[in-house]
Amino acid sequence: MTGFIIRRLLLGLVTLWITSLIIFAATQALPGDAARSILGRSATPESLAALRQQLGLDKSVFTQYWEWISGVLTGDMGASLVNSLPVTEVLSDRLVYSLFLMLLAAAISVPLGIYLGAASARRRDSAFDQTTSVATLGLAALPEFVVGITLVVVFATNVFTWLPGVAVTEPGVGPWHYPKQLILPVAVLVIAVVPYTARIMRASTVEILESDFVEMARLKGLPEQRVLWRHAVPNALAPTFQVTALNLAYLAGGIVVVEAVFNYPGVGLLLVDSVRSRDMPVVQAIALLIAALYVVLNLLADVATILVSPRLRTSLE
C-alpha cells in the first residue's frame, strides 16, 4: 500500500511539474515580448532593457525556467514587480486570509453536504428530497459573483444592513478578528460547494441502498439503523471523498471571485490585482500554489478511498 501511495505521490509531482511548465510557458515563454506587453507601447528602451534583465528575459528559455523552478524549490520565488518585495513575503499574509476562509467554508459545507445528501437519499422522493433537489440544482448553477452580490444586496446594502458588504482590514491582523466580515464570503463559498457534495452523496447513497447487499442485510432482519450505518454508508463514502476533494480544489477558483466581490485581502484578490498590473512572479507563484493544492487534495482523497475500500486495500497489500 505504501508503494501505491508513493506512486500516487510521484504522479502528483509529475502533474505539478507539467503544470509548472504550462504556467511558465503561458507567463514567460509565450511568443512576443513579455517586457513590452508589461510596460506598454510608450516604454523607453532603457526601461525595457532593465525589465528584461529583471525578468531574466535576456537569458535562454531553459535557463529562465531552471532559475525559476530551482528558486521555487528553495523557497525563493523572486520579487514582485510592483513593490519589489519578495514574493513569499507578499504571499504569506494573504495566504493566511485565504486558507482561513477556505477552511471555514470547507468545515461547514462538507458535513452539511453529506448530511443533506444522505438524508435526501433515505427519504427518497419525499417533499424534503424534492425541495433539496430543486434548491441544490438551482444554487449549483449560480456563479459565485451572482450569489455574492445578491447576498450583499440583501444583507449589506439595500434590503438589510446587518453585515458588512466589504472587508476592511488592518495589516498584520488575522482575519479571525473580524468574524462579521467573514459571514458573507463564507456563505458564498458554502453555497458554491454544498450542492455538489449533497447531490453526489445522494446519488451514491441511493445506488447503495438499491444494491443487493443492502436488500440482503434487510432480509437478514438487521435493524434499519445498522443497515444504513454499517452496510450502506461505508460503501457510499468512497465516491464522496473523490468529489469532496475536487470541490475543495474548486474552492480555490471560487475564492478569486469571492475575494474580488468582498474586497477580501486574500490570495485571490492578489491574483486579480497582479494580473491587472502584470506582476508575473506573483501570478506564477499563486498559480503554482493553487495547482499544488489540487494535487494534495487529490492525494488525500485517494488515500481515504483506499482506507474505506477493502477490495482496493487488500489488492494492494
Next chain:
Amino acid sequence: MTDAVVVESVPDLDERPIRPSRLLFSTAWRQHRTKIGLGITLLIVGIAVIGQLYTPYPPDQGVENLFPFAQPSSDAWLGTDALGRDVLSRFLAGGVSVLVLAGLSTAIGMVLGVAVGLTAAYSRGKLDDVLMRSMDVLLSLPQIVFALVLAATVGPELWLLVLAVGLTTMPRAARVTRGASVEVVEKDFVRAAEAIGLPRRRILFSEVLPNITSPLIVETSLRMTFNVAVVAGLSFLGFGLQPPAADWGLMINENRNGLTIQPWPVLLPVLAIALLTIGTSLVGDGISRAAIGIERGRSASE
C-alpha cells in the same frame, strides 16, 4: 434476470419504433423542469439577441441631461449607470457577448474533449494513459485561474478568453466522454463491427458516439452553465470585454459602488445571468432524468 418492476413510465416500446433520440427528448419534455428551464433559457437568449436591436439609446454613450446614477424616470426607464448611460439600453445590448463567448468556448471544448475521450476509451493502453493524464494536468488549475494566467501575459483579449475557457472545458468533457464510452467500446456490437472490418473512425462515430449522446447532451448543458459563469465572472473581474462595450459582467463591475443609490445596473445583469444559468442547468437535469428513466425502464423490461 429479476422480475420486472418498471420504475418510471416510459412510452410503450412494443407498439411502434421510436427513434432513441426522439424518445429521450419526448421523455425529457414531460418533466416540468425541462419546460421551465427551456422557457427561462429562451427568454434570456431572446432578450440578448433581439434586445440589442431595440435599445432606446446608444448603449455606449451618456444620455443627455441625465447625471450618473440617475433614478428611473420617463427619460430612462431604469435610470442611468455610473457614467450616465441608459441602463436599459446597456442591459439589452450586453447579453450577446456572454452568450457568444460561452457558447463558442463550450462548443470548442466539447468537440475537442469528445474527440480525446473517444480516442482514449477506444484505444486503451498507453495512448489512453497519456491522453487522460494530460487532461488531468489541465484540471489542476480552476478554469478562472487558468484564464487569468493567460490574461496576465497577453492581456484581456476575447480570442484568448474563448481559448482559455475552451481548453479548460476540454478535459472535463473528455473525462465524461471516456467514462461513458469505456462501457460501450466493450460491447459486442463493437466487436461485430471490427470483425467485418469497419474502419476505426466509423466505429467511433457511428457505433460508439450514438450510444453516449445522452451523457454528452447533459454534459454540454452543464459545461454551458459553468462557462457562462466563468465568462461573466472574467468580465466582472475586468478581463472580458473592455469599456465602453456593453456587457452584463462588465456592467456589474462598473456600477458596484453605486449599489445603494441606483441598484438597477447591477441587479438586472445579475438577475439575467442567474436565470440563464438556472435555465440551462434545469434543461440538463431534465434530460439527465429522462435518460436515467429510459435506462431503468429498459433494464427492467429485460
Next chain:
Amino acid sequence: MSTQAPSLEVVDLRVEVDYGAREDIVDEITLHVAAGDVLGLVGESGSGKTTVGLAVLGHTRRGARIVRGEVRIEGRDILPLPPLERQRLRGRLVSYVPQDPASALNPALRINTQLEETLAAHGFGTSTERRARIVEMLEEVLLPTDDIFLKRYPHQLSGGQQQRVALAMAFANRPRVIVLDEPTTGLDVTTQAHVLETVRDLCSAHGVAAVYVSHDLSVVATLARQVAVMYGGRIVELGPTHALFTHAAHPYTRRLVEAIPEISGKHALIGIPGTAPRPGHRPVGCFFAPRCSFAQAECHVSFPPVENVAAGHDVRCFMHATVLAESIAARPAARPRAELGIEDALVAVRNVQASHGARQVLFDIDLVVRPSECVALVGESGSGKTTLARCIGGLHGGFEGEIFFRGQPLPCGSGARDADTRRNIQYVFQSPYNSLNPRKTIGQIIAQPLGVFFSASGADARRRAVEALERVQLSPTVLERYPQQLSGGERQRAAIARALVAQPQLLVCDEVTSALDVSVQAAIIDVLAELQRELHIGLLFVTHNLALIRTISQEVAVMSEGRIVERGLVDDVLESPQADYTKKLLSDTPSLEAAIAASS
C-alpha cells in the same frame, strides 16, 4: 415428512406494481410446504417467481406492494404484523439465500462480521456462543473455520465459497422456512452439484421448509419433492415432482419439459413459439393461450380455475384432460444427423497458444472443423473456450501457432484478414443484449455487413435482409425496429441474420443461448441446426451445457483449464468418456430424466 402440518402456507397472494395503473405482478398464489420439504418454484424470466419468493419474507422490491393474501409460517400470518416485528422474523424464522452472492455480500465487511451480525441482530447468545455457532455453521456448509478465513472479505472467496457463506448465514438462526432464489445460477456445474447437495442435506437435517426458486427444471427435479410452475404471474400447475414431469397436465409445463436438452439426446428440442407476456401486457383469458397449441375458444375468454387432476396435483387449464391424454412419451425422435463427410478441413487449429495479458489461457490447442459440420466446444467458465472461439473469429489480440481456414493460414486480428475471409467467418455473440447496437434499427444493423461485403444497398440490400430474416423465422417488420423492442430470442435471431447475410462458410456461436430462457433456447438451436443442414454452413458451437450438444453437433471437444482434454464424435464422448474431466462433467450435469428416474 409430508404428513406434518405445513411450515409455510401462502394463501391467495397478490403483489401489484406500486404506481399508476393497478397491474398485478403475481396473483392468486397458493402454496404449502411441509417442514423438511423442498418446493421448486419454476418459471421463465418475468414469470414473477422472485416476487413470490421475496413475498414469503413479507418483502417487496421498490415499486411493488403486497395487496392481498396471507403468508403463514407455522400457522402465523406474517403480513399483518407491523414492519418492526416482520423485520425481527426475517433471518430468524424465515431466511433468504440470494441469487448472486457476489453482490449480496457486503464488500466492505469481513465474513465474520456478516455472519456474526446475523446472529446478534436476533439476540443469539453471548459472543462465545455466537462464535461456536459460526464454526458449526461453516462446518455444515463445508467451509474452513479458521480465523484467516473468517477475516476474509467476500471478494477474496470463490463463487462457490461465497454461496456457501450465504447458505451458512441463512441457516444460522435455524429458521423454519427458507427461500432460495436461484442460488446456483452463475456457478459451474461441479460447484452447483456440491451446493445443491449441501442445500438438500441442511433442509432435511434441520426440518426446514424450503422454497427453491429457479428457471432450471433439471435442478429443481433433483432437489424438490413438489414443483409449482409459474407463468405470467400465476401458478399454472402444482404437483409432486415426478408426476409433474411425467404427467404434466398444463401445456406450458409440457412444452417446458420438451425444451430441456438432455445429455442422452433421446428427443429433439422443441421451443415454444412467442414470448411470455410482461405485467400489463397479458392477454384476456388464459395468459398462455396465444402460445398454446391446445387452445380453444374458451381459453381466450377467461382464466381457467384451479382443478385437481390427481392427489396433490393441481392445474389451471381448461384442456387438461386432452393434454393428459397426449402421452409425453410421444415426443418426436431427434432428427437423424448429417453424415460425416471426409473432405478437407474448413478450419484447422494447430498447436495454438494464447494469453490474456501475462496469463496464458490456451495451451497446445488442436481442433478441426469440417465443412458443413458442427463441432461443439464444451467447457466451464474460465476453460478458455471463448478465447479459442475469438482467436478463430479474429477477435483476440494475438495467438501463437497456426489456424488454417480452407488451407490458408489465418492472421490473428480481423483487421489483418482479407475481406473475403472476414465475410466467410462470422461470429454470433453470447448476449444479444449487447451485440446489437441499441441506437440502430435491425435494418441498419443487417445492412452494415451487406454494405461492407457486397456494396449492396437499397432494394437489393432489403431483399437480402428479408431473406436472412426468413431463415431465422423473423418477420420483415422487425427491420424498422430497434433491438430493445425485441425479446431476447428475437434479438439473437436478428444477430444470427446479421451473420447470415454475409453468406459465411463458418459460423462461430459463442454461448449463443446462455442468456435466453429454456423455451427460447430450444428454438434457437433448431434454427442453427437447420442452417447447417440446408445452407451447409460449418458451425463451431461453444457452450457450457453438455446436454445441448447432442441435438446439434457431430463432434465435440471438451476443454478444461486452457487445454482440450477430449475430442471425438458426440456419441462416443457422451456414452464412453475417456478423460476424467469429461466423466465428472457428465455426472455433475443435472438431468431431468435421471431425476425423474430416481424419484419413481
